[in-house]
Amino acid sequence: MEAPGETEGAAGPGGRRAGLRHRHRVAEMLDLPFMPFCVLLGGLGFICVAFVTAWCQHWRGGFALDGSAQMFNWHPVLMVTGMVVLYGAVALVYRLPATWSGPKLPWKVLHGTLALAAFILAVLGLAAVFRFHNDHGTPNMYSLHSWLGLATVLLFSCQWLAGFSAFLLPWAPAWLRALYKPVHVFFGSTILMLSVASCVSGINEKLFFSLKNGTTEYKRLPAEAVFANTLGLLILLFGVLVLGALARPSWKRPDTDSPDSCQPLLTAER
Numbered sequence: 001m002e003a004p005g006e007t008e009g010a011a012g013p014g015g016r017r018a019g020l021r022h023r024h025r026v027a028e029m030l031d032l033p034f035m036p037f038c039v040l041l042g043g044l045g046f047i048c049v050a051f052v053t054a055w056c057q058h059w060r061g062g063f064a065l066d067g068s069a070q071m072f073n074w075h076p077v078l079m080v081t082g083m084v085v086l087y088g089a090v091a092l093v094y095r096l097p098a099t100w101s102g103p104k105l106p107w108k109v110l111h112g113t114l115a116l117a118a119f120i121l122a123v124l125g126l127a128a129v130f131r132f133h134n135d136h137g138t139p140n141m142y143s144l145h146s147w148l149g150l151a152t153v154l155l156f157s158c159q160w161l162a163g164f165s166a167f168l169l170p171w172a173p174a175w176l177r178a179l180y181k182p183v184h185v186f187f188g189s190t191i192l193m194l195s196v197a198s199c200v201s202g203i204n205e206k207l208f209f210s211l212k213n214g215t216t217e218y219k220r221l222p223a224e225a226v227f228a229n230t231l232g233l234l235i236l237l238f239g240v241l242v243l244g245a246l247a248r249p250s251w252k253r254p255d256t257d258s259p260d261s262c263q264p265l266l267t268a269e270r
Contacts, residue, residue, distance in 0.1 A: 034096070
């Protein structure tokens with residue numbers, strides 16, 4: 001009879017290789033294609049925008065530009081659309097397989113343009129809430145939600161300016177771009193997390209302010225509360241899926257030295 005150690009030593013390497021092959025096959029089966037995931041995520045983003053629009057239209061009285069409560073309703077719609085859904089699309093531009101080969105410069109421009117559009121929507125959303133507060137004598141910037149939201153937008157503005165200066169203008173040397181790139185990626189994910197936190201806290205705050213009398217009290221969970229709470233969960237799910245996609249190694253753009261990978265916009269050849 002063979003000693004246990006001898007049997008294990010003889011069969012061990014083969015068994016380990018078989019186990020590794022099995023785990024590799026399982027990983028391949030779970031490695032979903034990016035494009036179907038992208039379609040699913042786009043559908044979820046559309047649902048988030050549709051939900052926040054329906055909430056403001058059906059329960060909060062619609063939209064206006066006159067400083068009334070209806071003007072405030074632009075705030076959640078623009079923030080969810082710009083700082084969550086569109087920003088999520090911005091974050092995933094370089095995960096598109098089309099960006100993995102050929103010139104990188106057009107994708108840089110698309111990435112920066114979409115980010116600028118998201119920032120403009122965020123600024124308009126802030127303008128709506130400040131106008132509403134000022135017209136009604138409501139103090140600004142006293143709640144945690146307002147601090148978190150403004151800090152997120154300010155950080156986003158710094159992120160966009162730094163990215164534009166480092167990757168699209170001609171004065172940044174290649175070593176500086178290489179040094180700044182992981183910082184840019186880190187703060188990109190951080191801003192998305194802060195945006196989700198700001199939107200969810202804003203929904204909760206609005207429900208506490210609006211549902212506070214009679215049978216519509218928040219604690220009684222009326223239909224509006226159920227709908228808005230569901231919106232918050234959808235926003236959270238969207239953010240988690242985007243962050244998961246960013247962390248997935250098989251969906252990352254290969255680090256190839258394309259001819260214009262470090263080429264700034266203003267020196268691009270025509």
